[in-house]
Amino acid sequence: MHADPIDALLGSDERAFRAEVRGFIRDTLPESTRRNADLGRHATRDEVLHWQRALYARGWAAPTWPEAYGGTGWDPVRQFLFTLECGLGSAPKVPAFGTKMIGPVLYTFGSEAQKAFYLPRILRAEDWWCQGFSEPGAGSDLAALKTRAERVGDRYVVNGQKIWTTKAQHANRMFALVRTATGARRQDGISMLLIDMDSPGIELRPIIGIDGSHSLNEVFLTDVAVPAGNLVGDEGRGWDYARFLLANERSDITGVGRSRRQLARLRALVGQRGAGAGLLAAIAEVDIALTAVELTELRYLAAQGRGEDIGAGASILKLRGTEVQQELTRLLREVLGAEALRFGAAAQGGAEGIAEEYLYNRASTIYGGSSEIQRGLIARAAMAEGA
Ligand SMILES: Cc1cc2nc3c(=O)[nH]c(=O)nc-3n(C[C@H](O)[C@H](O)[C@H](O)COP(=O)(O)OP(=O)(O)OC[C@H]3O[C@@H](n4cnc5c(N)ncnc54)[C@H](O)[C@@H]3O)c2cc1C
Known part of the structure; x- marks a missing residue:
């Protein structure tokens, strides 16, 4: 028997909360899903969505969001305990792209229309988001990205290529970094767009990983029209929003x-x-x-x-x-x-x-x-x- 280093630090309320989460996972998570996760398999789309909807029904879809946007309002210790118990209970990892990444960007920097439309859809697991940041030649050096978005009337026209786009084959939306200008600093001309994956001009090609799974993709964008209302925040400030988002990604x-x-x-x-x-x-x-x-x-x-x-x-x-x-x-x-x-x-x-x-x-x-x-x-x- 090994001591649980976390438990020793918890108060009785926190222990009770932890037990509540553990009980919920035990009673709600299908055995077949738990077994798949135990065996190191990627959760299927259906398994993930089923679990996300169960969390939504319990009011736990977005542990880190403020209550005003439908989050739990939990303090950081409860957020940590929830994530810990999900891992211990072999619950499927809810894709971070919606709740951990674009959600907080939208309630912090998005327009009222974007908040009203997208945030409830993320909570209810109605959208599957993917992250269109990396490109061939722009990974660690992300500011080297070349995908261009040109403003034409009330829309942007996007051309370029993204790579390593996790689960893009399941996604109906992508948050993407695109170049809208070339400034003195490379970071200045970058913007963030919300792109519907069923837009004409988007083509996906799978990349099969060394483990044999199809998790990664290349995404090609050719004259993809994106409504100007899908720009996040201000044009040219995408780099700031991306840094905010990446700090959340890393801690997850x-x-x-x-x-x-x-x-x-x-x-x-x-x-x-x-x-x-x-x-x-x-x-x-x-x-x-x-x-x-x-x-x-x-x-x-x-x-x-x-x-x-x-x-x-x-x-x-x-x-x-x-x-x-x-x-x-x-x-x-x-x-x-x-x-x-x-x-x-x-x-x-x-x-x-x-x-x-x-x-x-x-x-x-x-x-x-x-x-x-x-x-x-x-x-x-x-x-x-x-x-
Ligand atoms: C499984 C997987 C899932 C991913 N999912 C997504 C996704 O959903 N969306 C998305 O946009 N991207 C995704 N990525 C891309 C990921 O963010 C990049 O692979 C990562 O940032 C590294 O970039 P790169 O592959 O271009 O390598 P490079 O940047 O070319 O790096 C090559 C090597 O050089 C080293 N290196 C580079 N620069 C420096 C430096 N300044 N100092 C020291 N060493 C350096 C790196 O550490 C690395 O070892 C995913 C990648 C993987 C492997």
Whole structure:
């Protein structure tokens, strides 16, 4: 039995809340969905939508939004506990694109018409959003993006290409960064547009990942007409909105609940099969690292709740949270040996899904800004603090 480092820090109200969330997940989540997640499979579109609608019915669709827009109004500790329990309970990850990314951008910078139209649709899971930021040649260096939007009368005409667009095949809407001008600073000529994916001129091409899944896409845009009312905020200020959005994306990537569950799986396998001293030490180390991520996330959330600036906190969480995820799947493979090389139905006896999850997890230190980029941001923040 291992102590729960979080539980020891909670008051009785918070423990009761945690138990309520756990009970809701146990009673509401279909067993087949839980099993799929346990096996490291990507949740299907139907599984995700079913879960999102169950959360909406319970009033929990947007844990981080203000109550005025249909959010829960939970304090940061409750938000954290909710996410932790969802991971521990193997609930499908609600795509961050709607509730975590474009939703907060819209209630902070969007027009009244955009808020009235899009926010309820996000809550009710009526739209599936995708993120059209990266392009060939514009990933880490996002300001190099070339997709152009030209204002013609009451619309923008968009031409260009996006890449690595997660689940675009499910999406009916995309929030995209486009170039509307070329200024002295590359960042100045960028705008954010809301694009309907069924607009004429949009073509999708799948990219099949190393884990065999179709999660990624290329999106080609040729003379796509977008109503001028779909511009977010001011023309040319897309870079500011994107930075706001990316900070939310990064802090959502720690996945500590899922990592705790993986650690339990690892320990169960070691219990059955045994392990040498080196492996046991590595498991202890990853447990300590995971505990540090959990406590740091909780500390940052509490600081944000007090209105404090957490500096490079989101980068620190993203960096360490994803390193822990990768280390856990590496250790699972080590315990299982050659069995962990088998894919799909061929993997059995505890090895189910490990090959796929290990391979997909290689991407976690790339998406949302690579580890090298996060280290650069952390170093700059540290130097600024020391100055
Ligand atoms: C699984 C997955 C899902 C994704 N989903 C989406 C999505 O839905 N929407 C979207 O818009 N994008 C998405 N992305 C794209 C992701 O944001 C980019 O892959 C990422 O920003 C890195 O950009 P890049 O691939 O162009 O690599 P590059 O920027 O070309 O980087 C190549 C290498 O150089 C390093 N490097 C680059 N610049 C520096 C620097 N200044 N200092 C030190 N090292 C540096 C990087 O760390 C990396 O190792 C996804 C990516 C993956 C893998």
